Amino acid sequence: xxxxxxxxxxxxSVFVGMLAVLSMVxxxxxxxxxxxxxxxxxxxxxxxxxxxxxxxxxxDERFLNSVLVTIKFIVIPVPIQIALGLFLALLLNRELxxxxxxxxxxxxxxxxxPIIVGLCFRILYHPKLGPMSYYLSLVGIRAPxxxxxxxxxxxxxxxxxxxxxxxxxxxxxxxxxxxxxxxPYEAAIVDGASWVQMxxxxxxxxxxxxxxxxxxxxxxxxLAIFPIIFIxxxxxxxxxxxxxxxxxxxxxxxxxxxxYGATMLIIFFAILLTFAIYFLTRVTKAIGA
Amino acid sequence: MRRKKxxxxxxxxxxxxxxxxxxxxxxxxxxxxxxKREVEMFxxxxxxxxxxxxxxxxxxxxEVEFYKYLINSLIVSGGSVVLAAVxxxxxxxxxxxxxxxxxxxxxxxxxxxxxxxxxIYIIPYFVVLKFMGLLDTRLGLIIADSVFTxxxxxxxxxxxxxxxPKDLLSAAEVDGASPxxxxxxxxxxxxxxGLIAVFILVFIFTWNEFVFALILTRSDAVTAPVxxxxxLGFEGQGVGWGRISAGGILMLIPVxxxxxxxxxxxVKGLLVGAVKY
Numbered sequence: 001x002x003x004x005x006x007x008x009x010x011x012x013s014v015f016v017g018m019l020a021v022l023s024m025v026x027x028x029x030x031x032x033x034x035x036x037x038x039x040x041x042x043x044x045x046x047x048x049x050x051x052x053x054x055x056x057x058x059x060d061e062r063f064l065n066s067v068l069v070t071i072k073f074i075v076i077p078v079p080i081q082i083a084l085g086l087f088l089a090l091l092l093n094r095e096l097x098x099x100x101x102x103x104x105x106x107x108x109x110x111x112x113x114p115i116i117v118g119l120c121f122r123i124l125y126h127p128k129l130g131p132m133s134y135y136l137s138l139v140g141i142r143a144p145x146x147x148x149x150x151x152x153x154x155x156x157x158x159x160x161x162x163x164x165x166x167x168x169x170x171x172x173x174x175x176x177x178x179x180x181x182x183x184p185y186e187a188a189i190v191d192g193a194s195w196v197q198m199x200x201x202x203x204x205x206x207x208x209x210x211x212x213x214x215x216x217x218x219x220x221x222x223l224a225i226f227p228i229i230f231i232x233x234x235x236x237x238x239x240x241x242x243x244x245x246x247x248x249x250x251x252x253x254x255x256x257x258x259x260y261g262a263t264m265l266i267i268f269f270a271i272l273l274t275f276a277i278y279f280l281t282r283v284t285k286a287i288g289a
Numbered sequence: 290m291r292r293k294k295x296x297x298x299x300x301x302x303x304x305x306x307x308x309x310x311x312x313x314x315x316x317x318x319x320x321x322x323x324x325k326r327e328v329e330m331f332x333x334x335x336x337x338x339x340x341x342x343x344x345x346x347x348x349x350x351x352e353v354e355f356y357k358y359l360i361n362s363l364i365v366s367g368g369s370v371v372l373a374a375v376x377x378x379x380x381x382x383x384x385x386x387x388x389x390x391x392x393x394x395x396x397x398x399x400x401x402x403x404x405x406x407x408x409i410y411i412i413p414y415f416v417v418l419k420f421m422g423l424l425d426t427r428l429g430l431i432i433a434d435s436v437f438t439x440x441x442x443x444x445x446x447x448x449x450x451x452x453x454p455k456d457l458l459s460a461a462e463v464d465g466a467s468p469x470x471x472x473x474x475x476x477x478x479x480x481x482x483g484l485i486a487v488f489i490l491v492f493i494f495t496w497n498e499f500v501f502a503l504i505l506t507r508s509d510a511v512t513a514p515v516x517x518x519x520x521l522g523f524e525g526q527g528v529g530w531g532r533i534s535a536g537g538i539l540m541l542i543p544v545x546x547x548x549x550x551x552x553x554x555x556v557k558g559l560l561v562g563a564v565k566y
Contacts, residue, residue, distance in 0.1 A: 007468035008383035015380035022436040023402045026413035104549045111548040112541040113497040115514040120315035134334040175556045224406030227499040245408040
């Protein structure tokens, strides 16, 4: 018996081992880096500085701003994505002609490379290349120079990520809606319930766990917002659209302050991990590992 | 029943049409851009009807040598699929055959690793790959990407193996086949269609991947998304908007085709960020 299990044990060990090396070792190295004043140019002398990098973080206004920006890019777009995704899922959850084609088209924003999402919107917002400024002018709106003011730059990115992620919310809600039992609705119709009542008292309670799952994943993934920022605003104007991971990237790979960048990512990591462990253990239980 | 039809006609279809319009317009506009000459691009108001040209595509491949980046992307994605096939698929099968206490914990751990944004790993990867001489190589990028693709593949493959009838497997074992033989000859053929979907999702993910490719490559191993980002670095003046748009279209065609092929499996995969993050 022991010999026959060897194949399973080896397969699992190789997978777990590789993943451990690829994740735990970097996490440890990242932490180590944050305690030193290390960069490639000063590879020879890298003094141990203890918590100095962490102390610096909390008086760094650009860092504090980046945390605020990160929160902005969660709090503003995620509810819009969920609301519109749910709305579309409810519309599509009926027998429609061409529903396969419709659903396939809705996949597009979600599956294309994020860098291409950025490219599309960079062109759309362009005063000459894109259609937006002309068609807005037809209805009497003067299109802003999107990327030059704080509020419009934030709005421009919010619009792009909302476009990108509505289909994700829609697909998951749709899968949930289709798995619902039909009986409660039939009973409700017999009792003369209105559409609104059915939605409020049957559909929404059913959807609650799914909504929880969608919310958790959208929050975690919104934390990783990067390619779109890189390609559209580059974090600007100033640092108005610079989330924490983007600031960490700039610090580590443009200013070449690897240690300080690592420190930011450690804080980011700590927050994320607490959040992820707490919620993902629930979610994997809910959808069955 | 008639009432439903009327509601569909006056409300549902129009609203869906509007949603579809806004869904496709950014991509369609990119397509139009890729077919426009430079002079036509800057005409105001923008033209929807124009004399299309394929010069952008020709120049992109010829002058700009975009095929190099596409080949890099293909190799990185293909290599990631092979690595997933060799490491993740046997592991997924073994997870379904073994019962042990830490199993759920291990799978959750793998998913958490997958869910962490790539930037967390990138500084150590950069440093270690540099010391190993693997910076700016496709192999280095494949190894880095596997921190995402391996958990993704295991997570996606487990349900397929769970559907294989247990009797089928135990019958073969009674006949004296070793676990490896049962896996290769009995289980694999049954789950092949599902595994193809898994591989397609791994392919899409690595094809779309940007953060690792941006930081871990310089020139030799630059992938297509990073190349497009570099082109855009100068407001499109170096390469030209038409050619950049053509590159964008070339990048998204395979993804859209693949995504439609695996649409059925997408929902489960989406929950662990199957296509991108």
